[in-house]
Amino acid sequence: MKIQKLHLKTILAGLVTTLVTTQAVGMGGCMMGCTTTTIDPPRGAAFTDPVTMANISTIPGIVEVNLEAKIAPINVNGVTANLMTYNGTYPAPTIKVKKGDLLRVHFKNSLPYTGVNMMGDDRDLTNLHTHGLHVSPEGNSDNAMLSFMSGATFDYEYDLSLHPGGNLNFYHPHRHGNTAEQLWGGMAGALEVADETTALAGYETHTMVLKDISLDGSAPAAHTMDDFMNGKEGDVMMVNGKVNPVLNMKPGQVQRWKIVNASNARFYKLSLASHSIQIIGTDGGLLNKPYPQSSIVLSPGERIDVMVKASTTKGYYKLLSNPYNRGMGMMSGSGGSQTVTLLTVNVTGTAVANSIPATINSNAVRLAVPAGIPTRQITLSMGMMGGMEAYINGIAFSATNAYTAYSSLNTYEIWEVFNNSMMDHPFHQHVNPVQVISISGGDTAYKNFYTTSPAWKDTVIVPKGGSVKLLVPIKDFTGTTMFHCHILEHEDIGMMGLWVIQ
Ligand code: C2O
Ligand code: CU
Ligand code: CU
Numbered sequence: 001m002k003i004q005k006l007h008l009k010t011i012l013a014g015l016v017t018t019l020v021t022t023q024a025v026g027m028g029g030c031m032m033g034c035t036t037t038t039i040d041p042p043r044g045a046a047f048t049d050p051v052t053m054a055n056i057s058t059i060p061g062i063v064e065v066n067l068e069a070k071i072a073p074i075n076v077n078g079v080t081a082n083l084m085t086y087n088g089t090y091p092a093p094t095i096k097v098k099k100g101d102l103l104r105v106h107f108k109n110s111l112p113y114t115g116v117n118m119m120g121d122d123r124d125l126t127n128l129h130t131h132g133l134h135v136s137p138e139g140n141s142d143n144a145m146l147s148f149m150s151g152a153t154f155d156y157e158y159d160l161s162l163h164p165g166g167n168l169n170f171y172h173p174h175r176h177g178n179t180a181e182q183l184w185g186g187m188a189g190a191l192e193v194a195d196e197t198t199a200l201a202g203y204e205t206h207t208m209v210l211k212d213i214s215l216d217g218s219a220p221a222a223h224t225m226d227d228f229m230n231g232k233e234g235d236v237m238m239v240n241g242k243v244n245p246v247l248n249m250k251p252g253q254v255q256r257w258k259i260v261n262a263s264n265a266r267f268y269k270l271s272l273a274s275h276s277i278q279i280i281g282t283d284g285g286l287l288n289k290p291y292p293q294s295s296i297v298l299s300p301g302e303r304i305d306v307m308v309k310a311s312t313t314k315g316y317y318k319l320l321s322n323p324y325n326r327g328m329g330m331m332s333g334s335g336g337s338q339t340v341t342l343l344t345v346n347v348t349g350t351a352v353a354n355s356i357p358a359t360i361n362s363n364a365v366r367l368a369v370p371a372g373i374p375t376r377q378i379t380l381s382m383g384m385m386g387g388m389e390a391y392i393n394g395i396a397f398s399a400t401n402a403y404t405a406y407s408s409l410n411t412y413e414i415w416e417v418f419n420n421s422m423m424d425h426p427f428h429q430h431v432n433p434v435q436v437i438s439i440s441g442g443d444t445a446y447k448n449f450y451t452t453s454p455a456w457k458d459t460v461i462v463p464k465g466g467s468v469k470l471l472v473p474i475k476d477f478t479g480t481t482m483f484h485c486h487i488l489e490h491e492d493i494g495m496m497g498l499w500v501i502q
Pocket of ligand 3: 425485
């Protein structure tokens with residue numbers, strides 16, 4: 001195999017960027033000429049967690065917050081941009097609750113009316129989804145069928161008595177036809193449910209919201225037709241709104257990081273130079289024990305809870321997103337061929353002797369697949385070039401037509417999800433987390449981890465041309481909810497189905 005390298009420097013969105021172009025000839029699986037790019041911005045400001053949402057309730061067991069969707073000026077890598085925000089911050093404030101709480105959200109839509117978008121949807125229409133919460137999908141709970149015009153207010157109420165503790169969730173808009181543009185514009189926040197165990201209480205803990213964006217002047221870059229087909233990726237990669245922030249760790253210190261991929265379409269393949277990352281929790285909660293990984297693929301909508309033990313050697317270590325080919329067919333512009341420095345760990349100060357616990361959550365178990373349960377087949381596909389449609393079982397979701405899965409409460413199903421397209425789709429279902437029975441295709445470490453650990457998942461990568469098999473427990477709540485691709489452009493162009501639980 002012949003490899004040629006070409007180095008050049010360019011200035012991209014205010015970042016000094018070094019491009020390394022590698023042409024590989026005769027490599028299997030590299031159809032369009034492999035070009036890898038390194039984006040290694042200078043070390044930025046000190047890492048900060050997202051701000052914490054103020055709880056205006058004084059009653060124990062009730063968390064009450066004000067949440068306002070509005071345009072606000074945000075500093076994006078030195079440029080003041082008018083982003084779509086919650087409460088005027090990016091990322092949105094982290095809402096903190098615990099199992100058993102009642103969460104009340106006084107929601108106000110202050111997005112301006114600015115006409116219709118490419119999907120024909122009024123741009124001001126929005127609503128709220130609490131991705132990952134095991135709560136009712138009905139009424140004023142996690143009801144993604146609602147939507148609100150500019151100026152409207154609504155009180156959401158989520159009863160968290162049946163949601164398990166110890167996981168990171170993700171709140172964002174869910175108005176079909178508008179979801180991708182609003183998330184892209186900045187409407188994303190973390191929603192943390194406290195641990196039920198105190199075993200991890202002593203560790204320095206941080207939340208990381210990963211998101212990319214491109215600006216056009218002082219606004220988020222507009223979506224094109226190609227963006228709806230490919231999923232839109234940006235040229236500025238941020239951790240909690242900052243480019244390459246510096247996070248200090250003491251030599252030998254163990255920190256816990258809760259990470260959400262809040263990007264529209266960018267997949268991250270995370271690694272930390274000279275360190276292993278140990279996964280202790282996934283979308284739906286804590287694992288039985290730490291699972292050490294050399295790299296971790298995190299697709300849009302997925303979360304991981306990890307522990308990292310800092311080296312005893314002081315210095316700077318890069319948290320990288322490595323190339324991951326999510327498959328773009330003939331399309332170009334994928335961040336999947338990039339190596340990006342997301343954050344820099346600075347190991348500094350007085351050494352400490354922390355250790356990662358051997359046991360995390362003894363209640364976490366991998367379920368045996370019950371005998372004789374029904375299997376549902378769900379096929380994801382994309383329209384041909386230019387068609388700007390995507391399908392579940394051949395149907396592009398609309399208000400009047402959708403593939404609808406009918407399930408019975410208190411049963412189990414196997415969902416076999418096939419990907420009949422040239423790119424990966426992160427398959428997400430609301431309300432009930434699942435366990436992964438098998439995965440065909442895709443990243444080997446991802447497959448090995450999710451098909452052997454007691455991980456609860458609400459978002460699972462269905463690799464291009466591949467499939468996944470999920471064990472789906474249908475518990476606690478009836479109502480109509482949905483499943484969809486979490487490349488939210490694909491959701492907007494129809495890769496969504498309804499899930500009626502009776
Ligand atoms: Cu995070 Cu239905 O979405
Ligand atoms: Cu969701
Ligand atoms: Cu998709």
